Every structure is written in structure tokens, then in C-alpha cells.
Amino acid sequence: MLEIKNLHARVNPEEGEALAILKGVDLKVPAGEVHAIMGPNGCGKSTLSYVLAGHDGYEVTDGALVFEGADIGALAPEERAARGLFLSFQYPVEIPGVPTLTFLKEAANAQRRARGEAEVSAPDFIKLARENAAKLGISSEMLKRPVNVGFSGGEKKRMEIFQALMLAPKFLILDETDSGLDIDALKVVAEGVNALRSPDRGMLVITHYQRLLDYLKPDVVHVMAAGRIVETGGPDLALTLESQGYEKYAGAAA
Amino acid sequence: MTLPVKLSAFEAALAEQLPAGDLRAELEGRGLPHRRVEDWKWSDLRTALARLPAEAGELTLTMSRAPDARRPLMGAPDQIMARLAAALGGQAQVYDLHNGETVTLDASVAAGAGHGAVVVRARDGVHAVVRERYSAAPGAMLNLNVHYAISPRAHLTRIIEQDASPDAVIVVTTTMDLSQRAHAAQTTLGFGAKLARLETNISHGGQGASLEMNGAYLVGEGLHLDQTGIVRHTGPGGTTRELFKGAAAHGGRGVFQGKIHVERAAQKTDAKMNHRGLLLDGRSEIDAKPELEIYADDVVCAHGNALGAMDAAALFYMRQRGLSEPRARALLTRSFLAEPLERLSDEAVREALMARLQTALEGMS
Ligand SMILES: Nc1ncnc2c1ncn2[C@@H]1O[C@H](COP(=O)(O)OP(=O)(O)OP(=O)(O)O)[C@@H](O)[C@H]1O
Ligand SMILES: [Mg+2]
Numbered sequence: 001m002l003e004i005k006n007l008h009a010r011v012n013p014e015e016g017e018a019l020a021i022l023k024g025v026d027l028k029v030p031a032g033e034v035h036a037i038m039g040p041n042g043c044g045k046s047t048l049s050y051v052l053a054g055h056d057g058y059e060v061t062d063g064a065l066v067f068e069g070a071d072i073g074a075l076a077p078e079e080r081a082a083r084g085l086f087l088s089f090q091y092p093v094e095i096p097g098v099p100t101l102t103f104l105k106e107a108a109n110a111q112r113r114a115r116g117e118a119e120v121s122a123p124d125f126i127k128l129a130r131e132n133a134a135k136l137g138i139s140s141e142m143l144k145r146p147v148n149v150g151f152s153g154g155e156k157k158r159m160e161i162f163q164a165l166m167l168a169p170k171f172l173i174l175d176e177t178d179s180g181l182d183i184d185a186l187k188v189v190a191e192g193v194n195a196l197r198s199p200d201r202g203m204l205v206i207t208h209y210q211r212l213l214d215y216l217k218p219d220v221v222h223v224m225a226a227g228r229i230v231e232t233g234g235p236d237l238a239l240t241l242e243s244q245g246y247e248k249y250a251g252a253a254a
Numbered sequence: 255m256t257l258p259v260k261l262s263a264f265e266a267a268l269a270e271q272l273p274a275g276d277l278r279a280e281l282e283g284r285g286l287p288h289r290r291v292e293d294w295k296w297s298d299l300r301t302a303l304a305r306l307p308a309e310a311g312e313l314t315l316t317m318s319r320a321p322d323a324r325r326p327l328m329g330a331p332d333q334i335m336a337r338l339a340a341a342l343g344g345q346a347q348v349y350d351l352h353n354g355e356t357v358t359l360d361a362s363v364a365a366g367a368g369h370g371a372v373v374v375r376a377r378d379g380v381h382a383v384v385r386e387r388y389s390a391a392p393g394a395m396l397n398l399n400v401h402y403a404i405s406p407r408a409h410l411t412r413i414i415e416q417d418a419s420p421d422a423v424i425v426v427t428t429t430m431d432l433s434q435r436a437h438a439a440q441t442t443l444g445f446g447a448k449l450a451r452l453e454t455n456i457s458h459g460g461q462g463a464s465l466e467m468n469g470a471y472l473v474g475e476g477l478h479l480d481q482t483g484i485v486r487h488t489g490p491g492g493t494t495r496e497l498f499k500g501a502a503a504h505g506g507r508g509v510f511q512g513k514i515h516v517e518r519a520a521q522k523t524d525a526k527m528n529h530r531g532l533l534l535d536g537r538s539e540i541d542a543k544p545e546l547e548i549y550a551d552d553v554v555c556a557h558g559n560a561l562g563a564m565d566a567a568a569l570f571y572m573r574q575r576g577l578s579e580p581r582a583r584a585l586l587t588r589s590f591l592a593e594p595l596e597r598l599s600d601e602a603v604r605e606a607l608m609a610r611l612q613t614a615l616e617g618m619s
Contacts, residue, residue: 053574057566077573086574093571097589106585107575114576146589163575 001031001202002052002171007063009051021047023227024063029171029220032199036213037206038238039224040246045206046090048224049175052204053087054080067171081107082114084170088160088177090206095147100159101129103147104166111167132165136192137185153180161192172196172203178212190215210242225249259285262304268338268367271310277337287334296509296541297480299335302423302449307393311366313343318358321347327371329399329427330455336427339399343369346399350375351382351410358385363394363422371399376408376436383411383600390422390447402430402438410438413603415610416452418445420476428454434461434489441598442469443607445614446477446506453482460489460520468594469498472587472611473506473538474618480509487520490550494525497594501587502531502538503618510542514557518549527557532590534564534583584615 009022021044029035037045051058052065054077065073072080095103109119120128133143136158148156157177164172174193178186193203193216205216213221213235221237222229223246230249231237261269265285272278287293288300327346329336340346349357351374359372368390376382390396396419404410416424424447432438436459442452458465471479485494500508510529531540544557564586572582591611598604 053570055570057570076579077570078576078578081574081576089571089574093565093567095568095572095586095589097592098585103572103575103585106581107572107577110578110581111576167575 001068002029002204003027003066004052005064005066007048007051007065008061009047009058010061011058018059020061021058021227022051025224025227025229027222027229029202029204031202033219034197034203034205034216035220035222036216036218036238037204037222037224038208038241043224044227045224046175049087049090049173049206052173053077053085078110079114082111086164086167086169086172088157088164088172088174090175090179092148092156092160094149096149098147100143100145100147101126104129104163108167129166132162135165135195136162137188138162154182154185157181158185158189161189164196165192168196170201172201173206174203175206176208177205178207178209186211187215210238213238223249259283261285262300263308264303264306264367265300267308267310268342271342277334277341280334281338293482293511296511297449297451297478299423299425299449299451303395306395306423307366309366311363311368311394313368313370313396313398314362314364315347315370315372316360316362317347318356322350323348325373327373327399327401330429333427335397335425336399336429339369339397339427340371343371343397343399346371346373346401348373348375350377351380351384353380353382356383356385358387360387361396361398362388363390363396365391365394367395367397369397371401373401373403375403376405376410378405379407380405381409383413385413385415387415387417388424388426389417390419390424392421395423396425398426400426400428402428404430404432404436404438406433406435408433408436410436411600412438412440413598413607414440414442414444414452415607416442416444416446416450416479418474418477418614419447419450422447424450426452430454430456432456432458432463432465434459434463436463437465439466440468441595441607442471442481443595443610444469444471444479444481446471446473446479446508448476449478449480451480451482454484456483456485458485458487458489458492458494460487460492460523462491463489464493465495466597467494467496468597469500470591470594470611471498471500471508472591472614472618473500473502473508475504475506478507478509480511482509482511484513484515485525486515486517487523487525488517489519490521490523492520492523494523494527496527497597498529499591499594500531500540501534501591502540503534505537507538508540510540510544512543512557513545513547514555516546516548516550516553516555521550521552523550523553523555525553525555529559531561532564532587533561534587584618588612588615
């Protein structure tokens with residue numbers, strides 16, 4: 001479903017030299033599977049998620065991104081979103097003055113228009129929002145607030161998954177969705193994510209902790225270090241990392 | 255003595271319409287305000303007008319009701335545009351506001367240079383609303399002189415809409431006398447012209463008088479809007495709150511000059527002025543000069559000014575969810591500009607101005 005081939009990417013900061021971050025990432029996530037990516041701070045996990053989503057702050061210098069058989073490397077972020085890519089941000093952004101539901105309805109309809117589908121009606125959308133909010137324990141007061149404004153770290157993560165439920169994307173990239181969530185919230189959010197699991201949907205879950213993976217039960221676990229996937233294994237690999245850390249990959253930076 | 259300037263055809267035509275006297279001599283000696291005049295350094299009126307056809311026109315004032323009187327009006331000695339408007343615009347239309355009424359004044363010029371003058375009084379205890387709207391057709395100039403006299407305990411709400419007027423020049427010079435214990439709230443929504451200048455000079459009597467001055471502006475390609483506001487606190491215990499927010503795109507230019515002057519007698523003045531500008535691209539420009547000039551020692555005065563670009567992280571976030579870039583920009587710009595308009599207490603007016611802003615944003619992307 002998603003295939004990342006020899007992906008190289010760098011940032012070109014306003015000051016200073018270009019900095020290579022992704023140095024040949026190879027990864028395949030077939031439909032229906034959940035893959036986890038683990039790796040030390042700064043190894044390029046969030047960068048990979050941004051590059052997948054089409055952030056123009058990163059320059060792809062080599063490699064390809066193939067989604068459902070099509071090269072999406074040249075598409076704008078909104079075009080990738082319309083094809084079904086959803087990124088749950090490690091740091092969700094506050095958007096003052098734009099109410100959450102207004103924003104989401106507009107996003108949903110923009111995606112539908114781009115796909116040539118009929119727009120969702122306001123009553124249907126509100127109904128769906130109520131159902132999904134109830135699943136995640138989100139109050140109607142929270143939905144009225146501007147996008148992410150004034151929410152705690154954990155509330156923001158919860159709202160990201162609420163957005164995913166509302167937009168029902170084909171492919172989810174969860175960038176540390178578990179960080180900031182308390183133990184109970186993590187369970188609720190994981191259940192929300194699991195509700196999205198289906199044979200035609202794929203997920204890439206970036207995390208530092210086993211706890212989320214206990215709930216999500218990934219099919220495959222990848223280790224990323226210094227901008228590359230350095231090891232791939234089954235769910236057990238996460239347990240090994242938990243006990244041994246990333247020390248053995250330290251040489252990968254070379 | 256400096257030598258008289260060489261007048262443009264536009265200036266010469268204006269001068270010819272004036273009777274011999276101080277104003278004519280001043281115009282012939284110095285020309286119209288230009289960028290080397292400090293107060294006009296960012297709005298080169300002289301150059302903008304030199305490119306307009308030098309023909310006399312007519313200012314059309316469409317009003318919701320007939321004025322109560324007409325009388326000649328002057329302009330302050332240092333305000334040449336207001337003096338020209340008074341001299342060439344015929345008698346001023348005088349409104350004596352009735353309690354509870356809303357008066358609308360729609361000023362426009364279809365061709366040539368049109369001048370006019372309006373006087374509005376709110377007598378003791380009167381609560382009223384005045385809605386003004388200015389526009390000028392391509393090639394035209396609108397020059398209006400507006401004077402407000404607000405008596406003690408009167409309560410004035412002034413709403414100004416300045417329509418985008420490409421290739422036209424709009425100058426509106428307002429003087430307002432805000433008496434002790436009076437209240438005035440002015441809200442402007444402006445879109446600029448080839449050059450538009452909305453100048454407001456307020457004499458603030460204090461003693462419980464309060465002033466609110468808010469404005470939002472959006473200037474696009476080929477448009478320039480200058481909002482200059484001078485508030486002079488003359489008596490003690492007055493309050494002023496100003497919030498201006500503006501966005502410039504596609505080479506548009508915004509100018510904000512705000513000054514709060516606190517005289518020695520105006521102790522316990524409480525004044526705050528804030529301007530924030532959003533530059534939507536590298537071709538656009540916003541110039542701002544907020545100033546406090548304080549001669550009293552027991553006052554609380556503050557001003558703030560910030561210019562910035564669109565929040566790139568927010569833009570990416572919105573696009574990741576599926577919004578097109580122009581739509582995401584429009585939503586962010588709208589929410590940025592909404593704040594001064596949200597201070598309007600009348601919901602219907604607020605919604606109407608927000609709708610105009612929305613339409614303008616949609617037309618821009
Ligand atoms: N815009 C940027 N400018 C400069 N450096 C950047 C930029 N974006 C990323 N980097 C650098 O690239 C490296 C990878 O960052 P990234 O955020 O992808 O790491 P990560 O694996 O997600 O880490 P964490 O586990 O802490 O979230 C880091 O060293 C970071 O400082
Ligand atoms: Mg990260």
C-alpha cells in the first residue's frame with residue numbers, strides 16, 4: 001500500500017548548511033498491516049512523517065514514495081491528504097479563530113471534492129462527530145473551541161485521533177500519539193485507533209514505548225537510526241529494544 | 255523661503271478652482287502632501303494624484319435621511335486636504351443625531367476630483383450609530399472632511415467601510431471632539447485604493463470619557479491604505495483602547511500611524527494602542543509607527559506593534575487535513591483580522607463586516 005524506496009531528504013535551513021536527515025529509508029507497509037517505527041531521538045522519525053505528508057521544508061534528494069501504486073512524491077500536502085494519507089502530529093498545531101468542527105467539515109469536504117465524491121451534509125457530519133467524540137471521551141465544549149487552542153498535551157493527541165476518525169483516512173501515520181497521554185487516555189485513544197484497523201487500511205506508528213504497541217499489536221516493528229531503517233522484525237523486536245536500548249545501532253551513523 | 259514647487263496638472267487644476275487666499279497660496283507654494291512631509295512619508299499623495307486626470311468631479315453623498323442643516327466648514331490649519339475638502343465641497347451637511355437612530359452616509363466619486371464635508375453632532379446623552387462608506391471609481395479622487403462633536407454623556411458608534419478602489423485616491427480627514435464623559439467607538443474595515451488615507455484626529459476630554467478605535471484592513475494588488483490616528487488627551491481620567499490588525503498580499507501596502515498624545519492636564523489617562531500586521535508574501539509591505547507622547551506623570555499608557563508572516567506550521571497542518579493552500583491562507587487571515595471586528599457589540603453589523611471580509615478574502619486567493 002505504502003512503499004518508501006531509498007528515501008533521502010534534507011533540510012535547507014535559512015542559515016547554515018543543508019543537513020541530510022533521511023539517508024536511504026526503505027519501507028513497505030501492505031494494506032491491512034500496522035507497522036511500528038522506533039528509534040532514538042533525532043534519528044529522523046518525524047522528518048519521515050513530514051516528508052510522507054509533503055512538507056515543503058524538506059527536500060527529497062533521492063528515492064521515491066509510492067502510495068497505492070502511484071508516485072506521490074510531487075503531490076501537494078492536500079493532494080496526499082485527499083488520497084487518504086493522515087498524519088497525527090507529534091506536536092499538533094494550534095489554529096486560533098477556527099472552530100474544530102468547522103475546520104474538520106471543511107477538510108472532509110475538500111477531500112471529498114478532490115476525490116469526486118459528494119460532500120457530507122452538516123447534520124450527518126454533526127452526528128458522526130457526536131459518535132466519535134463519545135468514543136474518545138471528548139466533550140462537545142471541546143469541539144467548539146478553535147483547533148487545538150488551549151488544549152493540554154494529552155487532549156491534543158486525543159483530538160488528533162478524533163480527527164482521524166472523522167476523516168477516515170486510508171493510511172495513518174501516528175507520530176508519538178502516545179506521548180502526553182495518561183494511562184487511561186492511552187487506552188481510550190488506542191481503542192479509537194484499533195477501530196480504524198481494516199484490511200484496506202495501513203498504519204505507521206512511531207513510538208518510543210511498548211505500552212501503545214501492547215494495544216495496537218503491530219505486525220512489523222522497524223528500528224530507525226541515523227536516517228535509515230536498520231532492523232526489521234516482529235512484535236518481539238519492540239520488547240528487545242525495551243530491555244536493551246539502541247546502543248547496538250550506534251554504529252549505524254557511519 | 256523655499257521656492258514654489260512645480261505643480262502637477264492635477265494640483266494646478268485644483269488651485270485654479272480656489273479663490274485667491276491663504277489656501278491657494280499654500281497649495282501653489284508647497285503642492286499637495288508628499289513623502290518628504292513627515293506625516294505623509296509612507297503615503298505619497300502628491301505622486302498618486304499627479305497620475306490622475308486633472309478634472310473636477312462631484313462627490314455623491316447618499317444618506318439614509320436628509321441632513322438637519324448645511325453650513326460652511328473649515329479645516330484645521332495644518333490639514334490641507336481637509337481645508338480643500340471644505341473649500342471645494344460646498345456647504346457641509348450637518349447631522350444632529352436623534353437618540354437611538356442609525357444614519358448611513360455613503361460617499362463616492364464616479365469621475366474626477368470630488369470634495370465634500372459632513373458635520374455630525376451627538377448632543378448630551380444621545381446614543382446613535384453612524385455608518386460611513388467610501389468608494390471611488392478608477393481615475394477619481396474622493397476628498398472628504400468629517401467633523402464629529404460629541405457632547406457629554408453622548409454615546410457614538412461609528413462604523414467605516416472603505417471599499418477597495420483600484421486606481422482611485424481616497425482621503426478622509428476626520429476631526430472628533432470627544433467631550434468629558436462621552437463615549438465613542440469607531441470601527442473601520444478598509445481595503446485600500448491606489449492610495450487611501452483615513453485620518454482621524456480626536457480631542458479627548460477625559461473625565462470619564464472613553465474612546466475605542468478599532469480597525470481591520472486587507473490590502474491586495476495595487477492597493478494602499480493608510481490609517482493615521484491621533485488621539486490627544488486634554489483632560490484627566492480618559493480611556494483609550496485601540497486595536498488595528500491588517501494583512502497585505504500581492505504587493506498591497508498598509509500604513510498605520512498611531513499617536514496618543516497626553517497633555518500635562520490629562521493625569522490618570524489610561525490608553526492602550528496595538529497594531530499587528532500580517533504580510534502574506536514577500537512583495538507586500540506594512541509600515542507602522544505607533545507613538546506615545548506623554549506630558550503627564552501619572553498615567554498608564556502602552557503601545558504594541560508586531561509584524562509577521564503567515565504561520566507556516568499552521569498552514570501545513572491545515573493542508574495535511576486536506577484544505578487547499580489558498581483556503582488555508584484565507585481561513586488563517588480571516589481569523590487574524592477578525593479580532594478588531596469582534597469588538598463590535600452589534601451582532602448584525604459585526605456579521606455584515608465579517609461577511610465582507612470573507613468575500614474579499616475569497617476574491618483574493
Ligand atoms: N527544520 C529543521 N532544521 C534543522 N534541523 C532539523 C529540522 N528538522 C529536523 N531537524 C533535525 O533532524 C534530526 C531528526 O529530527 P526528527 O524530528 O525527525 O527526529 P525524531 O526521530 O522524530 O526525534 P524524536 O524522537 O525526538 O521525536 C534532528 O537532529 C533534528 O534536529
Ligand atoms: Mg519526532
